[in-house]
Amino acid sequence: MVIKFLKRSFFQRLLGLSATTKPGIDGCWNYADGKLTISLDKVLELNTPGGAIRFEGKNLPKRVLVVCTEDGEYRAFHNRCTHLGHRRLDPVPGTDTVQCCSLNKSTYDSGGNKIFGPAPHPITLYPVKKEQGNLIISVN
Numbered sequence: 466m467v468i469k470f471l472k473r474s475f476f477q478r479l480l481g482l483s484a485t486t487k488p489g490i491d492g493c494w495n496y497a498d499g500k501l502t503i504s505l506d507k508v509l510e511l512n513t514p515g516g517a518i519r520f521e522g523k524n525l526p527k528r529v530l531v532v533c534t535e536d537g538e539y540r541a542f543h544n545r546c547t548h549l550g551h552r553r554l555d556p557v558p559g560t561d562t563v564q565c566c567s568l569n570k571s572t573y574d575s576g577g578n579k580i581f582g583p584a585p586h587p588i589t590l591y592p593v594k595k596e597q598g599n600l601i602i603s604v605n
């Protein structure tokens with residue numbers, strides 16, 4: 466497999482600045498009873514194939530990166546590279562991979578398996594269900 470790299474500047478990678486943003490509307494998601502629930506009508510990025518958004522803060526116990534694939538499916542990753550710095554991840558356009566935003570660029574396939582870089586372990590994917598206009602992600 467040919468590994469593609471997300472275009473980021475040296476300083477963006479040095480500082481570990483993720484290309485993926487947080488949602489613009491704070492009230493578009495909540496977390497309760499182990500479930501992250503996202504109102505899809507309020508998160509345009511998740512209605513666009515190739516789009517992604519990151520969820521973190523409030524009472525959410527883990528950072529979560531949600532990607533809408535080119536096929537319109539959803540994947541939810543624990544947004545924490547398994548390499549030392551534990552930096553955030555971004556999807557790489559035109560591929561089915563996610564990549565660490567650091568200089569070392571550890572890259573993972575759609576199943577969370579490391580395919581490039583120094584990360585020692587795979588990343589966790591969380592189960593995703595679509596129900597009545599919501600995405601429901603089991604974060605454990």
Ligand code: FES
Binds near residue numbers: 546566570
């Ligand atoms: S923190 Fe991801 S490669 Fe180092």
